[in-house]
Structure formats: structure tokens, C-alpha cells
Amino acid sequence: MSPAPRDTAIPDESALTVALVGPDEQLRKAVALALSGHPSLRLQEFSTFPPNVDRLHHRLAQQNDVVIVEVEGDPERAFELAEGLCASGRTYVMAYSTRVDMRLAVRFMRAGVREFFTLPLDPAEVSAALMRASTRRATHPQEVKKTGKLFVFLGSKGGCGVTTLASNFALALAQESDSTTLLIDLGLPLGDVAINLGIVTEYSVNTALENPARLDVNLLATIVAKHSSGLSVLAASTDLSETEPPKDAIDKLLEVTRDNYDFVVVDAGSRVDLMRSALFEVSSTVYLVTQAGISELRNANRMISKFFATRKESLQIVLNRYQTNDPLFDEAQITKALTRPAQWKVPDDYASARRKRETAAPMVMGDSAISETIRLMVRTAAGLLPGKNGKKGFFSFLR
Numbered sequence: 497m498s499p500a501p502r503d504t505a506i507p508d509e510s511a512l513t514v515a516l517v518g519p520d521e522q523l524r525k526a527v528a529l530a531l532s533g534h535p536s537l538r539l540q541e542f543s544t545f546p547p548n549v550d551r552l553h554h555r556l557a558q559q560n561d562v563v564i565v566e567v568e569g570d571p572e573r574a575f576e577l578a579e580g581l582c583a584s585g586r587t588y589v590m591a592y593s594t595r596v597d598m599r600l601a602v603r604f605m606r607a608g609v610r611e612f613f614t615l616p617l618d619p620a621e622v623s624a625a626l627m628r629a630s631t632r633r634a635t636h637p638q639e640v641k642k643t644g645k646l647f648v649f650l651g652s653k654g655g656c657g658v659t660t661l662a663s664n665f666a667l668a669l670a671q672e673s674d675s676t677t678l679l680i681d682l683g684l685p686l687g688d689v690a691i692n693l694g695i696v697t698e699y700s701v702n703t704a705l706e707n708p709a710r711l712d713v714n715l716l717a718t719i720v721a722k723h724s725s726g727l728s729v730l731a732a733s734t735d736l737s738e739t740e741p742p743k744d745a746i747d748k749l750l751e752v753t754r755d756n757y758d759f760v761v762v763d764a765g766s767r768v769d770l771m772r773s774a775l776f777e778v779s780s781t782v783y784l785v786t787q788a789g790i791s792e793l794r795n796a797n798r799m800i801s802k803f804f805a806t807r808k809e810s811l812q813i814v815l816n817r818y819q820t821n822d823p824l825f826d827e828a829q830i831t832k833a834l835t836r837p838a839q840w841k842v843p844d845d846y847a848s849a850r851r852k853r854e855t856a857a858p859m860v861m862g863d864s865a866i867s868e869t870i871r872l873m874v875r876t877a878a879g880l881l882p883g884k885n886g887k888k889g890f891f892s893f894l895r
């Protein structure tokens with residue numbers, strides 16, 4: 497779906513963003529002309545219907561306060577688009593046609609379309625409709641744009657502690673923030689988040705990755721498992737799948753999950769092959785987990801130089817199983833290898849790791865040196881303050 501050349505952009509943040517989808521150029525121009533009378537409006541015109549229906553519907557709805565759809569040459573495609581947009585509940589959908597056809601209009605209105613214009617347009621009618629759309633945006637601002645924060649845990653080498661830290665981080669985040677939190681195991685094909693948390697899951701993340709076109713809030717609700725803490729989990733498949741999920745499937749998964757959860761935490765294993773996916777887009781916070789070993793530090797150095805050199809706060813380096821007075825590496829050597837100081841040092845705590853393995857009780861459930869550091873990471877990530885306004889504070893665990 498390519499935008500038509502004209503983009504009447506007004507540099508105004510409060511402007512109503514409008515997408516006009518109209519394959520018939522003459523009609524589209526007539527609607528655009530009627531809209532041009534509105535003082536504060538950012539219009540983008542599209543001369544074709546979106547090819548990948550599901551995904552682009554979602555983007556259109558997310559990026560625009562209003563979407564106006566032509567119902568002329570291909571009413572079925574137009575209906576499919578309008579219905580998808582209305583289902584998102586995020587945008588104010590309008591439609592137009594040259595035909596005076598009550599049944600057609602009623603069908604669109606039943607799907608959730610708010611305004612149905614018949615051409616030639618009445619400027620006063622268009623103006624009143626835009627006013628209603630502005631009012632709705634003002635009264636439902638939260639419906640317009642909401643994207644959950646993304647935290648991605650990536651290991652410089654297998655066994656560095658990605659699953660341990662991602663699972664415990666997600667759990668602490670769910671408990672301490674009172675926000676909806678989802679943990680996704682992408683350490684495919686042998687992710688072990690579910691085992692670490694001691695939960696049995698019916699579905700896996702593969703169900704989502706194999707059906708990206710069908711993935712929506714309903715499918716997501718069916719396939720997530722719940723941990724007793726309240727944390728939602730999308731576990732890895734227990735099958736040894738041989739095909740890699742395409743980038744598009746991962747992007748769709750993140751889009752839908754971020755739309756529906758306040759926090760999305762991903763165990764990405766050591767999957768640098770996913771570097772071009774939305775996992776590592778600039779808005780995500782990457783926790784690069786490494787240890788003070790020769791190959792772990794060497795890999796970390798390469799990864800930072802190659803992929804994350806320009807990231808500042810959104811790259812958080814975690815030195816796991818850290819021992820003060822390490823006979824092999826001193827602080828300065830580690831910092832040199834990492835090109836910057838590690839933000840977090842998680843102590844080596846063999847006893848609580850063993851206890852966790854035996855009981856499948858996540859570490860943050862108990863008090864240990866590891867849990868203390870993880871809770872500090874969570875507090876920083878989610879901006880939680882201790883015991884403010886009588887609300888359950890971050891440090892309630894420690895009291």
C-alpha cells in the first residue's frame with residue numbers, strides 16, 4: 497500500500513491524523529479537498545487497499561485518529577478493511593461512496609463505521625464528523641496509542657544466565673509494578689522458561705509464530721499461560737522445530753503483545769540472527785548478559801561493537817555470576833572488554849540456583865543476593881519508587 501504523492505502535512509502535534517484510502521483517484525481528491533478546509537489536520541492519502549490485510553490494518557489504526565475508506569470499486573475489500581479497523585477500537589472509521597444505498601451504509605455502520613458519506617460531499621457534514629472524531633480522541637486518549645515497554649535479554653554465549661535472569665526479572669516486574677507483564681521465550685528451539693518457572697503450558701509461542709496473520713488479542717489470550725504470580729508466559733515449543741520463524745512473524749508477535757501488555761520481556765537466548773527484527777528496534781531495552789570468561793567477554797565485545805555501539809541507556813550490560821576478586825579478570829579488564837562499565841553485576845549464588853532447580857521456585861520468590869539485584873534492575877526499568885503513597889512498594893519483599 498503506497499501513499500499517493502500528496503501529503504498535506506501540517507507540523508502540529510495536536511493535529512488530527514487522517515488516512516484516506518481511496519483507489520479511485522477522482523473521488524479521493526474530492527474527499528481530500530473537503531478535508532482541506534479543516535484547520536488542524538494531517539492527511540495521508542493511499543491509492544490502494546493494503547495488500548497484507550491484517551498487519552497493515554493494525555498499523556493504519558495505530559497511526560491514525562481517523563481512517564476514511566472508499567466503498568466504490570471493491571466494496572468487499574473496503575468492508576474487510578473497515579471491519580478490521582473498527583475491531584481495533586483505536587481509530588474513528590468513516591466511509592464514502594457515490595451510491596445512495598441504505599443497506600450498504602447500514603452494513604458498514606454495524607461493523608462500527610461511524611460516518612458514511614455520499615458524494616458529492618456536504619462540507620458542513622464533513623466538518624461535523626471531524627469534530628466528533630476530535631472529541632472522541634480527547635475523551636479516549638488511551639485508546640489511540642499504547643505500546644508496552646519491551647525488555648530483551650540476550651546472552652553473549654549459551655549458559656550465561658539469560659533464562660534465569662529474564663524469568664526472574666519478568667516475575668519481579670509483574671509483582672512489583674502491578675502492571676500486565678508477559679514473558680516470551682524465544683530461546684528457540686529449546687527454550688526452558690516454562691521449566692524454570694515450574695509451569696506446564698498447553699500452547700507455545702510457535703502457535704503465534706506459525707499463524708502471524710491470525711494473531712490478534714483473542715488468539716493471544718488463548719495461548720498464554722499464567723504463572724501463580726500473575727505473570728503471563730508464552731513458552732517455547734517442546735518440539736524441535738527445524739524452521740526458523742520469519743522476521744515478519746516475530747515483528748507481528750511483538751506488535752500484538754506490546755499492544756496488549758504494559759511490559760513484554762523476551763528471553764532471546766543468544767539469537768543474534770534476530771537482530772533485524774523488531775526485538776532490537778530502538779525503543780527496546782536490551783539486557784546483554786555475559787560472564788567474566790574469555791569467550792563470553794570476547795563475544796560480548798563483538799556484539800557490542802557490531803550491533804549496539806550507538807546505544808546508550810537502552811543497552812544494559814549484565815555481568816552474571818560475578819565474583820569480586822576474580823583471579824582471572826579484574827574490573828578494568830572487564831570494562832575494557834565490554835567497551836564500557838557493566839550497569840549490573842549479579843552475584844554468583846550457587847546455593848539459591850540449586851535450590852531453584854530442585855524446587856522450581858524462581859529466585860525472586862525468596863531472598864537472595866541474586867533477587868536483590870534483579871529487583872533493583874526492575875525498579876530502574878519500570879521507574880518504581882519504594883512505598884510511595886501507601887502503594888505496595890518495591891522493597892516490600894525485603895522488609
Ligand SMILES: Nc1ncnc2c1ncn2[C@@H]1O[C@H](COP(=O)(O)OP(=O)(O)O)[C@@H](O)[C@H]1O
Pocket residue numbers: 651653654655656657658659660661765816817818842843844845846849850853866
Ligand atoms: N547468578 C547465578 N548464580 C548461580 N547460578 C546461576 C546464576 N545464573 C544462572 N545460573 C545457573 O547457570 C545455568 C545456566 O543458566 P541459564 O539461565 O539456563 O542460561 P542461558 O539461558 O543463558 O543458557 C543454570 O543452571 C542456572 O541455574
Ligand SMILES: [Mg+2]
Pocket residue numbers: 658659660683687688765
Ligand atoms: Mg536459556
